[in-house]
Amino acid sequence: MLSRSVEFKKAKPVWAAEHLHDMNVSLMLETSCGLRAGVLRIAAASCYQLFVNGELANMGPARTGHGFARVDEVPLPSGRCDIKLIAAGYNNNSFQYIDEPPFVCAEIIDGDTVVAATDPENCGFKVRRYFERLQKTTRYSFQRNFTEVYDLRKAAGGDVKLSLSENKCRFIERGIALYPNDREDAKYIVAEGLCGTSDGFEPFADRAITRISDELKGFKPEELEICSAREGQKLTYKTENLERRPAGRVDLKKDGFAVFEMERNLCGVIGFSIECEKDCRVYAMFDELLGPDGSVDFLRLGTSAIVIWDLPEGNHSLLTFEPYLFKYLKIAVTGTAATIRDVHIRRVGFPKPGVRLKSEDPKMKAVFDAAVETFRENTYDIFMDCPSRERAGWLCDSFFTSRVEHSLTGSSAVERNFLENFLLPASFKCLPEGMLPMCYPADHYDRVFIPNWAMWFVVELEEYLERTGDRELIGKAKDRVYALLKYFRKFENELGLLEKLESWIFIEWSRSNELVQDVSFPSNMLYAKVKRTVAKLYGDEVLVKEAEALENVIREKSFDGRFFRDNMVRVNGKLVSPGECTESCQYYAFHTGIATPDTYPELWETLLRDFGPGRKQNDPYPNIAFANAFIGNYLRLDIMHRYGRYDEILDNIKGYFFYMADRTGTLWELDSPNASCSHGFASHVIYWLDRMDMLEKDDAKGPEGSSNR
Numbered sequence: 001m002l003s004r005s006v007e008f009k010k011a012k013p014v015w016a017a018e019h020l021h022d023m024n025v026s027l028m029l030e031t032s033c034g035l036r037a038g039v040l041r042i043a044a045a046s047c048y049q050l051f052v053n054g055e056l057a058n059m060g061p062a063r064t065g066h067g068f069a070r071v072d073e074v075p076l077p078s079g080r081c082d083i084k085l086i087a088a089g090y091n092n093n094s095f096q097y098i099d100e101p102p103f104v105c106a107e108i109i110d111g112d113t114v115v116a117a118t119d120p121e122n123c124g125f126k127v128r129r130y131f132e133r134l135q136k137t138t139r140y141s142f143q144r145n146f147t148e149v150y151d152l153r154k155a156a157g158g159d160v161k162l163s164l165s166e167n168k169c170r171f172i173e174r175g176i177a178l179y180p181n182d183r184e185d186a187k188y189i190v191a192e193g194l195c196g197t198s199d200g201f202e203p204f205a206d207r208a209i210t211r212i213s214d215e216l217k218g219f220k221p222e223e224l225e226i227c228s229a230r231e232g233q234k235l236t237y238k239t240e241n242l243e244r245r246p247a248g249r250v251d252l253k254k255d256g257f258a259v260f261e262m263e264r265n266l267c268g269v270i271g272f273s274i275e276c277e278k279d280c281r282v283y284a285m286f287d288e289l290l291g292p293d294g295s296v297d298f299l300r301l302g303t304s305a306i307v308i309w310d311l312p313e314g315n316h317s318l319l320t321f322e323p324y325l326f327k328y329l330k331i332a333v334t335g336t337a338a339t340i341r342d343v344h345i346r347r348v349g350f351p352k353p354g355v356r357l358k359s360e361d362p363k364m365k366a367v368f369d370a371a372v373e374t375f376r377e378n379t380y381d382i383f384m385d386c387p388s389r390e391r392a393g394w395l396c397d398s399f400f401t402s403r404v405e406h407s408l409t410g411s412s413a414v415e416r417n418f419l420e421n422f423l424l425p426a427s428f429k430c431l432p433e434g435m436l437p438m439c440y441p442a443d444h445y446d447r448v449f450i451p452n453w454a455m456w457f458v459v460e461l462e463e464y465l466e467r468t469g470d471r472e473l474i475g476k477a478k479d480r481v482y483a484l485l486k487y488f489r490k491f492e493n494e495l496g497l498l499e500k501l502e503s504w505i506f507i508e509w510s511r512s513n514e515l516v517q518d519v520s521f522p523s524n525m526l527y528a529k530v531k532r533t534v535a536k537l538y539g540d541e542v543l544v545k546e547a548e549a550l551e552n553v554i555r556e557k558s559f560d561g562r563f564f565r566d567n568m569v570r571v572n573g574k575l576v577s578p579g580e581c582t583e584s585c586q587y588y589a590f591h592t593g594i595a596t597p598d599t600y601p602e603l604w605e606t607l608l609r610d611f612g613p614g615r616k617q618n619d620p621y622p623n624i625a626f627a628n629a630f631i632g633n634y635l636r637l638d639i640m641h642r643y644g645r646y647d648e649i650l651d652n653i654k655g656y657f658f659y660m661a662d663r664t665g666t667l668w669e670l671d672s673p674n675a676s677c678s679h680g681f682a683s684h685v686i687y688w689l690d691r692m693d694m695l696e697k698d699d700a701k702g703p704e705g706s707s708n709r
Helices: 228-233 362-378 397-409 413-423 451-468 471-489 521-538 541-558 583-591 601-610 629-642 646-664 680-691
Strands: 014-016 025-035 038-045 047-052 055-060 068-075 079-089 103-110 113-117 126-129 149-151 162-164 170-173 183-185 188-197 235-241 250-252 256-276 280-287 306-311 314-319 324-334 338-347 355-357 567-571 574-576 695-697
Touching: 014 025, 025 103, 025 113, 038 047, 038 079, 055 068, 079 103, 183 256, 188 250, 188 324, 228 280, 228 306, 250 256, 256 280, 256 306, 256 362, 306 314, 324 338, 355 362, 362 397, 362 646, 362 680, 397 413, 397 451, 397 680, 413 451, 413 471, 451 471, 451 521, 471 521, 521 541, 521 583, 583 601, 583 629, 629 646, 629 680, 646 680, 680 695
Parallel strands: 068 170, 149 306
Antiparallel strands: 014 103, 014 162, 025 079, 025 126, 038 068, 038 103, 047 055, 047 079, 103 113, 183 338, 188 235, 188 256, 250 338, 256 314, 256 324, 256 338, 280 306, 280 324, 355 695, 567 574
């Protein structure tokens, strides 16, 4: 069922009148009231953090498409309630939030009475500019919004004049449950020492800093109040102790630091208490990995994974506004001695599901636990690729993660929201007519898209219908699906093959991505599957015939007698094959139905016998480029599952993933730790285990629906 409209009783969408068009402005809204059965209803752009009686109560809203805003309904306790609401209006484009006029629209309702509501004329909240958070900072990454830098020495800003927001969005229900922000404490202290400073470093020059423009909005270097990454780079370290000990109180010497380790990679907002003898600067730097010398590379992912506070002397309880991912957290304090206590994270992600593994194999159990954690961190309001550098809702990734949601909960509530978001806007700016964004909600002003990912959207629709029976959403998607087919038709050549596709043609993170022109066979294999899928969804017999014809052409032109070749190029008007074959191309052939074990038995046996996780140690086919985790290895395991090779799957799972689980407690984007070490699609291990009846489940389903359904 599609999300229903919601109307506020009295609240109106408002923002600071002087900052309607400014980037990275935060407001503080506060009120106190006595309640019997209260609820806070709230929508916002870009995001908010809610505190009730001093405790973090919620973060939101659930993201959605252009022209719409989802409404949260947060239950409030009876009795006296002190409400503090921090709202951030980023007003820039990113992969994390859409670029839209900022607003906050909130009202507190007790029974039938509106106790407080946002309104320019008679606001029931005390509203001020949240000056403590600096405005002109760098982007956190190319994909995300702004770094957090605070100056708590500043006096709190005065009240602001409110104006109606220029955002004319339509309010709709949240569609999914509100999740608790469970607390996880740091487990160990793994390094301690002293800090110095130096200018002897190569300044971090990521595109998020150097390429600010109309296509990538932000503050240019000369406009910045502070460049977080370069402030962090100035620090030098003298490690005095690498002995691991249980986390607890840490007494730092003047200009001291300590590195904290969580039980595993975790995602959430970072919290700790600090007592400082004098004014000081505090740095929190974090990453998923730890260097052998106790170092934490906060720039590893092309991110400025650092939060900075300038503090007056005294006691402070600090909490970040945005969620971050890390296993290791370095806290450095300059200018004074200080005491650090209570280092923790408040989870931002899916609740722990009531599912256990029916196996005592310690390696398999470690992989299962890592897959569950990876799912939780990447499933919140939408499915995400990674909770670190992007927090983006990527297609293709969602095809895999959506299966996991259903395996763990028996429902597809998050998937419904995820897919619906692509259907809500009338069109997508900066994209060709008919094309879908590669990730959404997001704004890609550089006009980059992945045509293959739009195909995965269609393929996911078929499985969504099988899981849910939700014909309403499938019907809503019909026009968008046929518009996509219309877009692709102009690239069909004389053989019916897609040729010279535009923008970023993505097969997987391997040599395959370099063999995508002029005709990419993995792309065409997926295109044939799309045509079959649309035919099935909408009863289109013409597309059945087109799919059959395309499949036959692919078999004729791609298969060389032993392997499927990746591509053909146009030379003097004719298509010729360079002759390269990759491992992932073979998996695409079987996954899309171009090949089956019956039709290509020799290739099938070769893939089972000579490929897989042990191939890098014993490789009889050095001319066949390796697959990578995303998505080749997953396609391999999926086709093995499809054809009942269960014993091999279990061996492959341990071979591919145990070393990841052992190191970070999560599963990775690549087969090496050179990128994200928690990637949503990687939780798909759970789906295979579920299908092999290796999971024991509680009777109760996971959270579904919402408090306002």
